Amino acid sequence: xxxxxxxxxTVPPLLLGRPFGPSGLALVREVLASSGTxxxxxxARRVCRRMHWLTPGGSLSLMSSRVALLRLHRGGLIDxxxxxxxxxxxxxxxxxxxxxxxxxxxxxxVDQLPGLTVLPVRDDSHSALYNGLIERWHYLGFTPMAGxxxxxxxxxDGGWLGALGFGAAAWQVRDRDRxxxxxHSQRKSRxxxxxxxxxxxxxxxxxxxxxxxxxxxxxxxxxxxDFRERYGYSPVLVESFVEEGRFAGTSYRAANWQCVGRxxxxxxxxxxxxxxLPIKAIWVYPLHSRFRDILAGxxxxxxx
Numbered sequence: 001x002x003x004x005x006x007x008x009x010t011v012p013p014l015l016l017g018r019p020f021g022p023s024g025l026a027l028v029r030e031v032l033a034s035s036g037t038x039x040x041x042x043x044a045r046r047v048c049r050r051m052h053w054l055t056p057g058g059s060l061s062l063m064s065s066r067v068a069l070l071r072l073h074r075g076g077l078i079d080x081x082x083x084x085x086x087x088x089x090x091x092x093x094x095x096x097x098x099x100x101x102x103x104x105x106x107x108x109x110v111d112q113l114p115g116l117t118v119l120p121v122r123d124d125s126h127s128a129l130y131n132g133l134i135e136r137w138h139y140l141g142f143t144p145m146a147g148x149x150x151x152x153x154x155x156x157d158g159g160w161l162g163a164l165g166f167g168a169a170a171w172q173v174r175d176r177d178r179x180x181x182x183x184h185s186q187r188k189s190r191x192x193x194x195x196x197x198x199x200x201x202x203x204x205x206x207x208x209x210x211x212x213x214x215x216x217x218x219x220x221x222x223x224x225x226d227f228r229e230r231y232g233y234s235p236v237l238v239e240s241f242v243e244e245g246r247f248a249g250t251s252y253r254a255a256n257w258q259c260v261g262r263x264x265x266x267x268x269x270x271x272x273x274x275x276x277l278p279i280k281a282i283w284v285y286p287l288h289s290r291f292r293d294i295l296a297g298x299x300x301x302x303x304x
Contacts, residue, residue, distance in 0.1 A: 011077065015068050016146050017171075018053065025077060027051060028069070032078060039084050044069055055148050056192040057232030067146045098125075098132045101160040107207045110214050115157035118164070118219045120226050126153060133163045138201045145198065148231050150223060154202070154215050161211070162202040164219055166227075169194035169239055175261020176239060176282050182296050190295050193233070195223070197240040212251030220255070224287050236288040236295065241280035249281050257283040 013021050031046050038046075044065040047053070053061040053068075073080040110116070121130050130151050135142035145167035154161040169191055170176075177187060202212055220238065228234045241263055242249045249259060263280045293299035 015071070016064050018051075024051065025072070028072065028078060032080075037081065040066065040069070040080055043080070055231055057148075059231065061147065063144070063149065064146045067144050070144075098128050100132070101203065103203075103205050105205045105207065106158075106161075110208050110210045113156040113158070113161075113208065113211075115155070116161075116214070116218070117156070118152040118154055118215060118222060120222070121151040121153060127151075129153065129160070130163050130165070133160070133203070134165070134199055134201060137203060138199055140199070148192065148195075148227070150195075150226050150230065152219055152222075160203070161206050162215070163199065164197065164201065164215065165199040166195040166219075166223060166238065167198050168192075169196045170241070173239075173263060173282060175263075176284065179260040179284065180237070180295050181292055186296050190297065193235050193295060194237045194239055195227070195235045197238055200240075210251075210254065213254035216251060216255035216257075220285060220287070234287070236286065236291040238285045238287060240283045242283055243278050243280050249283060252283040252285075255285070257285040259283050 011020070011022050011025050013019070015024065027050055028047055031050050032043065035043055035046060041062075044062055045060060047069060048060040048062060048065040051065075053065055055061050069078070069080060072078045119126070121127050130153055131142050133153075145165065147168040149165065149167040151163065151165040153163050171191070172187075180187075182190070197216075200212070200216075202215070223238065224234050240252060240257070242252065244262075249257075253259070259281050261282050263277070263282060265277045265279045288294060290299050
């Protein structure tokens with residue numbers, strides 16, 4: 001529960017990039033008031049429907065809606081019912097539901113891993129495992145991704161090897177945008193056709209040279225079809241930001257990605273943000289040979 005505060009939090013004019021403000025808050029509160037004792041997931045669904053929060057593919061933006069409601073709840077603007085399983089925000093995961101991998105050191109060549117595959121996260125137990133692995137062993141930790149996303153668990157016949165996730169692209173990245181050659185309005189209407197490889201984890205006890213580039217290649221082969229099946233449209237470009245000094249980007253280069261520049265180190269909020277972020281190398285991988293034409297809007301893509 002929230003600690004009561006004398007000054008209520010200001011209502012955000014935008015929520016997850018969509019217009020919100022007092023009228024948006026009033027609608028959300030109205031949905032909550034008329035919903036009785038339904039689950040947080042069902043509330044998210046109803047709010048989505050009421051606010052017309054849709055993905056570019058036309059389905060409800062359920063994950064974005066859940067993230068948005070949680071943000072309003074934490075800001076003291078609404079009261080969500082207690083979560084039904086765990087606390088619903090991924091911060092402390094129910095360890096009983098997770099079958100943790102054994103931490104036995106694995107040293108081998110990548111061709112000595114029979115059954116090597118990337119498995120799309122489709123059910124609660126795999127989702128809990130993915131979130132848990134990232135929270136426990138990825139240096140950035142776990143944050144719920146908003147918007148359209150595909151998460152993969154990496155496994156072989158001997159068990160789990162890691163996880164990687166693809167989600168919404170960064171809003172504005174100078175070198176990437178220059179590489180694509182699009183303008184502001186083109187970017188605004190077609191940014192959803194770029195995905196960001198925001199998490200990539202090979203578990204620390206796994207030592208298999210070239211495994212990372214092999215996994216990247218496996219996931220890129222599946223990403224288009226998996227994404228289309230779930231969201232009704234195909235991404236045409238994937239990006240990843242690799243922190244310089246921490247990683248050399250070797251596995252991206254080996255999987256045929258190209259480095260197109262550096263980030264500015266300013267974070268998501270752009271020039272008004274003081275917090276300096278590490279400079280990162282920008283790697284991209286086209287999923288369509290004519291990605292520039294598609295992103296500029298001069299080549300139509302099938303959306304069904």
